[in-house]
Amino acid sequence: MKVYFRQLFDRNLLCIYKEGKNDFESKEYIRKKVVDNQICMIAGTSGSGKSVFSNTLANEIRKCGNRTVIYVTEKESDELANAFHIFSPTKSYHVTGLERQHIETNTLPVKVYHPFTFNIPYKHKLPPMTFFGYSLKDISEEGFSTIIPTESGISVDICLDVKRIMDKKDSFYDFLWELHQRVNSEFKIDEVFNPENLFVPTESAGDKRTIKSVKSAFMPFRQDFMILPDDNLNILNYVDLLNDNEHVHHLTTKYITNQKVKTFAIVEFLKGIDNALRTGLVKNQLVLVFEEMKILIPSGNLQGYQQELLKLIRTLFSRLRTKAYVIATAQSVFDINSKFRTLFSKTFLGKLNFADIGVLNKVYQFTKVDQNKLYSLKVGDFVLWESGQYEDERLSDAIHIMLPPFANAEEGEDFFHKYKAEFKEQCVNNVGLYNSLKELNKKFESKRIESLKLWIKESDEKKVKKETKKSGQVDDAKDKLKKVQSEKQDIIMKQVYTLKTENPDMSWRDIAKQINITHPSAKKYYNLYKSIIDNQTNLPRLDKDNKNPLYKLG
Ligand SMILES: Nc1ncnc2c1ncn2[C@@H]1O[C@H](COP(=O)(O)OP(=O)(O)OP(=O)(O)O)[C@@H](O)[C@H]1O
Ligand SMILES: [Mg+2]
The missing domain is CATH 1.10.10 (Arc Repressor Mutant, subunit A)
Known part of the structure; x- marks a missing residue:
C-alpha cells in the first residue's frame, strides 16, 4: 500500500492496491484491483474522521474481489454506529461531498449478530438481529481463560478436557456437573493409601477452588444465555457468514452488561472466524474492522484475560495476513497497548489533541516538518506514519479520505432510533426466541435437579x-x-x-x-x-x- 498522489481537489488520496516493484507493475495492480492485505491502525482524536476512514477503506477493499466485511468491535454506548451502511447519506456536507467526488449514493444491506442474553428487550420491536449462541463443545482455551481467573491455570486445562467428553446435547450445567465429578472422582479416598500419592489426600483446597472459580465464571451465563449445546440451532455457521458478501456483518454486544462476558463473546466470535478459515471452506477474502481497539486491549497493565486475548489476536492477525485486511481504530496512539502496537503494518495518524502530539514528539522525536504536518491536519485528513518524501520525515503528506456512499453515524444519531424511523415495518419482537430459550434453560435445570x-x-x-x-x-x-x-x-x-x-x-x-x-x-x-x-x-x-x-x- 502506498500513498497515491493522484490529486483530487488539491488533496492526496490513499491507494489501497499492492505496490509493484516498478511503476509499470504498480499500475497493473491498480488496473487489476489487487489489494495488498494490511493490518492498519487508524488513530485520531474524537471527531477526526476515523469512522469515516475505516468505513471508506473497508468499502473500497470490499469492492475489489467481493470481500466479506465484518465489524467485530464497536464503540460502547454507540453500538452499531458502523451499521449505518443501510442508510442513505442525508447531511448536506455528505451529499454535496459525494457530488463533488462524483460518487453515487449506495447503501448496503447489513446483518447484525448479538450473542443471546435474557437481557434483550424481547417484547420491544427491534431491528432484525441474529441472536446466536456458542457451542459448549467449541469453547476455546482463550474463551475459558477470558472468564476464569488466571491463578487457576489448571482449571482451564480441566475445562478443556471435560468439554471434549460432553455430548452434543449437553448444557453448561451438565458440563459443570461433569467437572465436579471429574475433580472429585479423581481423588477417591482409597487413593490416599496409595504410596504413590505419598499418603497425602489429593482432594486439596486447590481442587475445591477449581470448582468454585469455574462455577462463578459460568454464573453470568444463566442470564447471558449464550453457551448452548452443540446441536442447538442458534449456533452460528461461520463458514456461511464468511461466504456471504451480500451483507456487511456487524457483531454487537449491546445488551450484555458484564465486561468479561462481552470480551468472551468477542473472543469466541474471533475463534469462530479462525476455525472457519482453517476448514478451507471460506472462499472469500475478508475485511475485519475493530473500532475502538482499547475495548479489547487497553494500554497499561493487562489483566490475565486480556493477555490471553493479546495472544489470540497476535496469532490470529499473523494468520489472517493472507486472508484478511484488518482495520483497527483508536482515539489515541497511547490507547493501544505497547505490546500490541508492533502488530500493525501501517499506522495512520489523524487530527490528534495537543497533549498527544507533545508525547509523540517526545517519544518518537519527530522533525519540525513532521510536527507541522501533525498540527495542520484537518478533519478527514490522515498521514501515514512510516516514511515520508524525505529521509528525515517519517510522516507522509496529508491524505484526504473520501466519503463513503452510505450514511455515517453523526453526533447524537443512534442506529436503533434511525432504523425504527426508516424501516419501522421491518422491526420485530423476539418473544418467540426468548420464550424458547427460557424453556430450554428450564429444561436444562430440571434435568440437573432431577439427577442431583x-x-x-x-x-x-x-x-x-x-x-x-x-x-x-x-x-x-x-x-x-x-x-x-x-x-x-x-x-x-x-x-x-x-x-x-x-x-x-x-x-x-x-x-x-x-x-x-x-x-x-x-x-x-x-x-x-x-x-x-x-x-x-x-x-x-x-x-x-x-x-x-x-x-x-x-
Ligand atoms: N473524510 C471526511 N470528509 C469530510 N468530512 C469528514 C470526513 N471525515 C469525517 N468528517 C466529518 O467529521 C465527523 C466525525 O467523523 P467520524 O465519525 O469519522 O469521527 P471519529 O474519529 O470516528 O470520532 P469518534 O472517535 O468520536 O468516533 C463526520 O460526521 C463528518 O462530519
Ligand atoms: Mg468513530
Whole structure:
C-alpha cells in the first residue's frame, strides 16, 4: 500500500492496491484491483474522521474481489454506529461531498449478530438481529481463560478436557456437573493409601477452588444465555457468514452488561472466524474492522484475560495476513497497548489533541516538518506514519479520505432510533426466541435437579447402609437418616434464598417449582434463611423430628 498522489481537489488520496516493484507493475495492480492485505491502525482524536476512514477503506477493499466485511468491535454506548451502511447519506456536507467526488449514493444491506442474553428487550420491536449462541463443545482455551481467573491455570486445562467428553446435547450445567465429578472422582479416598500419592489426600483446597472459580465464571451465563449445546440451532455457521458478501456483518454486544462476558463473546466470535478459515471452506477474502481497539486491549497493565486475548489476536492477525485486511481504530496512539502496537503494518495518524502530539514528539522525536504536518491536519485528513518524501520525515503528506456512499453515524444519531424511523415495518419482537430459550434453560435445570436429587439419595443410602452394616443397629441408622434429611433441608433453604436474591423478580411459584417444593414453603424458607443471615447466627436445625415437614422430600 502506498500513498497515491493522484490529486483530487488539491488533496492526496490513499491507494489501497499492492505496490509493484516498478511503476509499470504498480499500475497493473491498480488496473487489476489487487489489494495488498494490511493490518492498519487508524488513530485520531474524537471527531477526526476515523469512522469515516475505516468505513471508506473497508468499502473500497470490499469492492475489489467481493470481500466479506465484518465489524467485530464497536464503540460502547454507540453500538452499531458502523451499521449505518443501510442508510442513505442525508447531511448536506455528505451529499454535496459525494457530488463533488462524483460518487453515487449506495447503501448496503447489513446483518447484525448479538450473542443471546435474557437481557434483550424481547417484547420491544427491534431491528432484525441474529441472536446466536456458542457451542459448549467449541469453547476455546482463550474463551475459558477470558472468564476464569488466571491463578487457576489448571482449571482451564480441566475445562478443556471435560468439554471434549460432553455430548452434543449437553448444557453448561451438565458440563459443570461433569467437572465436579471429574475433580472429585479423581481423588477417591482409597487413593490416599496409595504410596504413590505419598499418603497425602489429593482432594486439596486447590481442587475445591477449581470448582468454585469455574462455577462463578459460568454464573453470568444463566442470564447471558449464550453457551448452548452443540446441536442447538442458534449456533452460528461461520463458514456461511464468511461466504456471504451480500451483507456487511456487524457483531454487537449491546445488551450484555458484564465486561468479561462481552470480551468472551468477542473472543469466541474471533475463534469462530479462525476455525472457519482453517476448514478451507471460506472462499472469500475478508475485511475485519475493530473500532475502538482499547475495548479489547487497553494500554497499561493487562489483566490475565486480556493477555490471553493479546495472544489470540497476535496469532490470529499473523494468520489472517493472507486472508484478511484488518482495520483497527483508536482515539489515541497511547490507547493501544505497547505490546500490541508492533502488530500493525501501517499506522495512520489523524487530527490528534495537543497533549498527544507533545508525547509523540517526545517519544518518537519527530522533525519540525513532521510536527507541522501533525498540527495542520484537518478533519478527514490522515498521514501515514512510516516514511515520508524525505529521509528525515517519517510522516507522509496529508491524505484526504473520501466519503463513503452510505450514511455515517453523526453526533447524537443512534442506529436503533434511525432504523425504527426508516424501516419501522421491518422491526420485530423476539418473544418467540426468548420464550424458547427460557424453556430450554428450564429444561436444562430440571434435568440437573432431577439427577442431583437422585445423586443425593444414592449417596445417603450408601452411607446409611454402611452404618447399618457396621453397627448392626437399625435404630441408629434411622437417626442418621433423619439427620441427613435435616441437612438436606438446610441446603434447600439456602437454595431458595440464593435463587430469590439473584432473581428478585422471580415469583415464589417459579422458585418453588425449580427447587421442587411447595410455594408457601419457598417463601417461608427464604424468610427463615434471611433472618439467619441477618442475625449472623449459625444455621439451626429445622424441625429435627420431621413431624411437621415444611417440605416434601423428593
Ligand atoms: N473524510 C471526511 N470528509 C469530510 N468530512 C469528514 C470526513 N471525515 C469525517 N468528517 C466529518 O467529521 C465527523 C466525525 O467523523 P467520524 O465519525 O469519522 O469521527 P471519529 O474519529 O470516528 O470520532 P469518534 O472517535 O468520536 O468516533 C463526520 O460526521 C463528518 O462530519
Ligand atoms: Mg468513530
